[in-house]
Amino acid sequence: MKTLKIAIQKSGRLNEKSVELLKNCGLNFENYKSSLISPVSNFPLEILFLRDDDIPEYVQDGIADLGIVGENVIEETEVSVSYLQKLGFGKCSLKIAITNNSDITDLKHLEGRAIATTYPVILGKFLQKQNIHSDIRTISGSVEISPGLGLSDAICDLVSTGGTLKSNGLKPFADVMTSEAVLIGSKGSENNDLVQELMQRIQSVLRAKETKYVVLNVLKDNLTAVLALLPGVKSPSVLPLAEEGWVAVHTVIPERDFWDRISQLKQAGAQGIVVMPIEKIIL
Numbered sequence: 196m197k198t199l200k201i202a203i204q205k206s207g208r209l210n211e212k213s214v215e216l217l218k219n220c221g222l223n224f225e226n227y228k229s230s231l232i233s234p235v236s237n238f239p240l241e242i243l244f245l246r247d248d249d250i251p252e253y254v255q256d257g258i259a260d261l262g263i264v265g266e267n268v269i270e271e272t273e274v275s276v277s278y279l280q281k282l283g284f285g286k287c288s289l290k291i292a293i294t295n296n297s298d299i300t301d302l303k304h305l306e307g308r309a310i311a312t313t314y315p316v317i318l319g320k321f322l323q324k325q326n327i328h329s330d331i332r333t334i335s336g337s338v339e340i341s342p343g344l345g346l347s348d349a350i351c352d353l354v355s356t357g358g359t360l361k362s363n364g365l366k367p368f369a370d371v372m373t374s375e376a377v378l379i380g381s382k383g384s385e386n387n388d389l390v391q392e393l394m395q396r397i398q399s400v401l402r403a404k405e406t407k408y409v410v411l412n413v414l415k416d417n418l419t420a421v422l423a424l425l426p427g428v429k430s431p432s433v434l435p436l437a438e439e440g441w442v443a444v445h446t447v448i449p450e451r452d453f454w455d456r457i458s459q460l461k462q463a464g465a466q467g468i469v470v471m472p473i474e475k476i477i478l
């Protein structure tokens with residue numbers, strides 16, 4: 196069977212999480228900073244370490260079968276690839292930001308104004324939809340300093356905490372798009388058996404990340420109330436305890452409403468609650 200190639204970012208915001216995800220999928224490979232290509236010893240796969248901007252085109256052209264990259268980069272490069280899976284990391288928004296003392300209060304005020312960005316394609320489409328004609332100034336980085344230097348009236352750049360905007364005297368003004376890291380594939384790659392195997396592994400790791408394994412003890416009299424609060428993969432397991440009248444309940448709980456569930460369980464009579472991380476959930 197043909198060896199697959201997956202392109203991930205060589206260094207930068209997505210590198211560490213991409214490597215961690217692949218390792219959690221049980222793939223063995225070396226992650227030397229100097230190597231640009233790394234074979235996986237226990238799966239027919241090679242990992243290419245690239246600048247993130249190049250990943251969509253490598254995948255579109257079939258040089259890499261798969262890639263991990265931000266949605267923002269895919270939109271900007273306007274490639275034709277298959278979106279296979281959102282990966283839940285690298286979450287950020289592309290925003291238009293203005294200076295704290297700006298006279299711009301409405302999108303229409305951007306008409307004729309200069310906006311600096313590394314995302315001219317996405318910004319251009321956004322403005323076109325609003326029928327606004329701005330002077331888009333494409334620069335390759337450090338976008339946030341351009342209003343202070345007099346290069347632009349506004350910027351359009353990625354924001355997550357907002358710290359970079361704040362420290363440059365800027366404030367968010369309009370949301371252009373939200374983004375996160377996604378697994379992409381060359382068109383048709385989703386039909387490849389190896390791609391499907393890898394996607395199943397990735398999905399089992401992502402599912403596990405979203406959930407916790409919980410074991411708790413409860414008096415049989417309170418069991419119905421506790422079970423009513425629990426989802427489980429199929430349903431919770433209930434096991435007798437050595438002490439008469441008590442049972443142990445094993446289940447999985449979604450990470451997102453974890454603390455609410457735990458306090459509800461305690462109120463319903465759950466005791467000795469043990470919470471454990473889950474490595475993989477294979478359905």
Ligand SMILES: Nc1ncnc2c1ncn2[C@@H]1O[C@H](COP(=O)(O)OP(=O)(O)OP(=O)(O)O)[C@@H](O)[C@H]1O
Pocket residue numbers: 204205206207208209245246247248264265266267268285286287353354355356374375376
């Ligand atoms: N502040 C942020 N918070 C979360 N995710 C972000 C943030 N900034 C960028 N990202 C996401 O991470 C991706 C990579 O960001 P990074 O800053 O490492 O890119 P880069 O400097 O263009 O890297 P490269 O050297 O590979 O070209 C972005 O395209 C975006 O999807």
Ligand SMILES: O=P(O)(O)OC[C@H]1O[C@H](OP(=O)(O)OP(=O)(O)O)[C@H](O)[C@@H]1O
Pocket residue numbers: 208336337339352353354355356357358359360
């Ligand atoms: O809202 P914040 O949490 O402050 O993040 C926003 C910053 O993060 C990104 O740059 P990054 O730090 O990745 O550096 P880069 O410009 O060198 O890619 C982005 O281009 C912003 O400058």
Ligand SMILES: [Mg+2]
Pocket residue numbers: 246247248
């Ligand atoms: Mg880049």
